[in-house]
Amino acid sequence: MNQIELIRNLAQKLGKSQVETKQLLDSSIKIISDIIDQDIPLSIPNLGTFNTHLTKKRKSFSPFHNQYFIFPPKRIIKFRPSISILNELKTKKIS
Amino acid sequence: MKEKITFTDLIDKIASETGATKTLIHDLLSETVALNRESLEKDGHQNISGFGRFSLKWHKARTGRHPQTGEIITIEAHNTLNFNPQTSLKDYINRKYAHLEAELVETKKPIIEKEASKTPIPGLTKEPFVEQVKAPPIVEEVKAPIVEEIKEPIVEEVKEPIVEEVKTPIVEEVKEPIVEEVKTPIVEEVKTPIVVEKETPFKSIEDEKPVAASTQEPILEKEVIKSQKRIISEEKRSPFFSRETKKSNNQYFWLFIPLLLIILFFLFWLSLDDSQRIDYHNTKVKDNNTTTEKTIIPVTENKDQTINQNKPTEEAKIVKSESTAPEIINTSGFPELRYTVQPNDYLYNIARKHYKKESLWPLIYSANRNLMQNPDLLAPPGKTLILPGLQGTPENLSMQDKKDLAKAYMEVYFFYKDSDSEKAVYHLWVAKKLDTSIMEGYSNSIYFKDIEAVNRFNGKLVF
Numbered sequence: 001m002n003q004i005e006l007i008r009n010l011a012q013k014l015g016k017s018q019v020e021t022k023q024l025l026d027s028s029i030k031i032i033s034d035i036i037d038q039d040i041p042l043s044i045p046n047l048g049t050f051n052t053h054l055t056k057k058r059k060s061f062s063p064f065h066n067q068y069f070i071f072p073p074k075r076i077i078k079f080r081p082s083i084s085i086l087n088e089l090k091t092k093k094i095s
Numbered sequence: 096m097k098e099k100i101t102f103t104d105l106i107d108k109i110a111s112e113t114g115a116t117k118t119l120i121h122d123l124l125s126e127t128v129a130l131n132r133e134s135l136e137k138d139g140h141q142n143i144s145g146f147g148r149f150s151l152k153w154h155k156a157r158t159g160r161h162p163q164t165g166e167i168i169t170i171e172a173h174n175t176l177n178f179n180p181q182t183s184l185k186d187y188i189n190r191k192y193a194h195l196e197a198e199l200v201e202t203k204k205p206i207i208e209k210e211a212s213k214t215p216i217p218g219l220t221k222e223p224f225v226e227q228v229k230a231p232p233i234v235e236e237v238k239a240p241i242v243e244e245i246k247e248p249i250v251e252e253v254k255e256p257i258v259e260e261v262k263t264p265i266v267e268e269v270k271e272p273i274v275e276e277v278k279t280p281i282v283e284e285v286k287t288p289i290v291v292e293k294e295t296p297f298k299s300i301e302d303e304k305p306v307a308a309s310t311q312e313p314i315l316e317k318e319v320i321k322s323q324k325r326i327i328s329e330e331k332r333s334p335f336f337s338r339e340t341k342k343s344n345n346q347y348f349w350l351f352i353p354l355l356l357i358i359l360f361f362l363f364w365l366s367l368d369d370s371q372r373i374d375y376h377n378t379k380v381k382d383n384n385t386t387t388e389k390t391i392i393p394v395t396e397n398k399d400q401t402i403n404q405n406k407p408t409e410e411a412k413i414v415k416s417e418s419t420a421p422e423i424i425n426t427s428g429f430p431e432l433r434y435t436v437q438p439n440d441y442l443y444n445i446a447r448k449h450y451k452k453e454s455l456w457p458l459i460y461s462a463n464r465n466l467m468q469n470p471d472l473l474a475p476p477g478k479t480l481i482l483p484g485l486q487g488t489p490e491n492l493s494m495q496d497k498k499d500l501a502k503a504y505m506e507v508y509f510f511y512k513d514s515d516s517e518k519a520v521y522h523l524w525v526a527k528k529l530d531t532s533i534m535e536g537y538s539n540s541i542y543f544k545d546i547e548a549v550n551r552f553n554g555k556l557v558f
Contacts, residue, residue, distance in 0.1 A: 001134040003144045006127075013126050014119065024123055028109045029146045035108075037188050041099050047128045048176070052188065059200060072195030075188045077147075079178035085132060090173050093153055094139035 036077060048081040135176070147180040428493075431484035438476045445473075449482050450489040457503035457522075458483050470507055501530035505537060512542060520548040 001009075011021040035042050036050050043049040057073045100108075106124070110117045131149060134141040140150040156172040186193070434445060446456035460470045462483045467473060487493035492500065504526035511519035523545055526533050534541060 001130065001138065001141060003142065006130055006134075006141075006143070009130055010123065010126055014122055016119075021123070024113060024115060024120070025127070026145065027113050028120065028123065029143065031109050031112060032105070033146065033184055033187060035100055035105070036184075042105065043099070043101065044105070044124065044128060045102050046125075047131065048178075050178075062197075065199075068200035069197040070200055071197050072192055074192055077178070077180045077184070077188065079176075081176040085135075086174075086176060088132070089135060089151060089176060091171075092136060092174065093172070094136075094151060094174075 043082075046082055046084055048079055048085065051078045051080070052076070053078050145181065145183060147178055147184060150177050150179065151175070152177055428487060429485035429489065432482040434480045434482050436473060436476045436478050436480060440473055440476070442470060442473060445480070445482070450485075452489040454525075455489060455500065457507050458500055461499075461503035461506045464506070468510070470510060497529045498533075501526040501533045504529065505533060508545075509540065512545065516545070516548075520545050520552060524549045524552045 007018050007022050007025065010025065011018045014021055016024075032042060032050075036052060039052050041049055041051045052075050054075050055073055057070055059068060059070050061067075062069050102124075106117050106120045109115075109120045109124075113120070127143075131141045131143070135149060135151055140148060142148045151174045154173055154175060157170050159168055159170045160166070161168050180188075429450070432449065434449065442456040442459050443453050445459060447453045457470070459480060459482055460467070462481045466478060466480065483499070485492065485496045487496050504522045508519050508522040508526065511522060523534075523541065527549055534546070
């Protein structure tokens with residue numbers, strides 16, 4: 001399901017126009033990303049918990065440059081799926 | 096402890112910022128999650144633009160060890176749900192660290208040095224090259240050969256005439272310059288002894304034995320030239336160069352062999368006739384004339400002959416085998432072939448292999464209706480299928496080919512029309528696109544609803 005199909009289905013279920021639903025979805029995604037950026041764990045029921053983690057600077061080998069580099073610290077997003085969605089999708093093999 | 100935002104807090108925040116009702120935001124988020132789950136069940140992934148991509152990853156069953164008890168346990172096959180944030184989100188989160196860049200670590204022995212020894216390109220590696228050139232092994236190496244080489248002929252020459260006067264100048268002349276030669280540039284040094292050697296010994300020898308002198312003159316010249324060449328070559332050869340040139344020669348040698356083989360094969364291929372070439376590619380004939388096995392057997396057709404008349408430049412050549420095998424005729428169109436079914440083969444794949452076009456699979460289906468009824472299920476492996484020929488090429492189908500293909504699509508429609516209406520309508524639509532008058536012949540057996548659906552259907556067809 002791509003973004004257009006998602007918005008179309010959402011608009012049908014909410015009874016709103018596709019433009020309105022798109023605006024609502026975009027603004028809610030922006031707020032969610034702001035919350036994640038503030039380093040606050042965000043849990044959405046039936047989906048999971050989003051959290052951030054700061055990695056330290058590290059020394060690593062770059063095969064492209066054939067040299068060792070010290071890479072700076074960066075923040076990564078960690079997602080922990082909820083148990084309900086995991087149990088539902090655990091045994092379904094998707095070809 | 097970090098503070099945690101619950102779902103209700105999130106709804107409140109979004110509702111306050113967007114101005115929408117809380118129920119609407121609740122419905123929006125819950126429906127989004129539900130659709131996400133549906134998509135994950137169906138496709139295995141869901142992409143939300145501006146946020147990220149949720150994807151399922153299947154892990155096979157494996158044996159593991161219990162971390163506490165140490166017992167060997169079997170971990171069942173299962174899915175894991177992963178989330179990959181979009182680059183925009185990653186950049187937004189890491190905007191504080193955007194100014195930081197990766198720093199290069201200076202190691203004592205750079206790794207490039209190792210590579211330089213592998214690849215014989217002196218321009219790339221500056222440091223090792225300079226160090227190795229500086230080393231002065233040239234002086235020692237040059238001294239020995241020059242003195243020996245030049246002394247030997249002179250002493251021999253002097254012994255035979257037994258002239259005392261000759262000895263003194265030669266030894267002095269030769270020794271002095273040679274020692275200097277090694278220190279100073281060689282080109283100048285070598286020139287001076289050559290002149291002396293030519294003048295002094297030959298004057299004395301010419302008086303007594305002119306014939307012998309004339310024979311020795313070129314030998315001396317050659318030896319001196321050889322010594323010159325050796326000196327120059329040895330001077331040029333630093334230890335670095337000597338290794339690299341050997342390696343580079345080896346490399347070129349190994350590159351040269353496959354090139355030579357390719358050229359030989361190309362010449363061999365050129366030497367073959369067209370007919371032989373076709374045989375070589377298309378048929379596998381055993382050595383025995385009595386038993387011939389052919390994987391591909393082209394068949395002649397009247398249609399092909401008509402095309403051959405129209406296109407004399409692309410006339411196929413007839414190849415007659417010595418045994419009782421059937422005649423192989425390669426036409427300008429696409430020949431009819433036979434194909435043995437292999438495990439996990441489908442009509443779609445066979446059409447892709449044979450015609451290089453998947454959409455021609457109904458042709459194979461219609462030609463082999465006696466072997467298979469269901470187009471989704473192929474005949475069991477080992478059976479031979481007829482791959483019908485084409486007048487044109489798969490890329491440019493002729494009118495007759497399009498008509499045949501339309502008929503084949505109609506056959507597929509008749510199979511699907513009761514079981515799967517969507518597939519049936521699609522195949523009917525393709526048949527109509529290929530041949531507009533095809534539906535007139537089957538007007539009694541086509542459902543009216545399908546005709547209406549075909550008229551409403553808007554799709555893209557590329558033939």
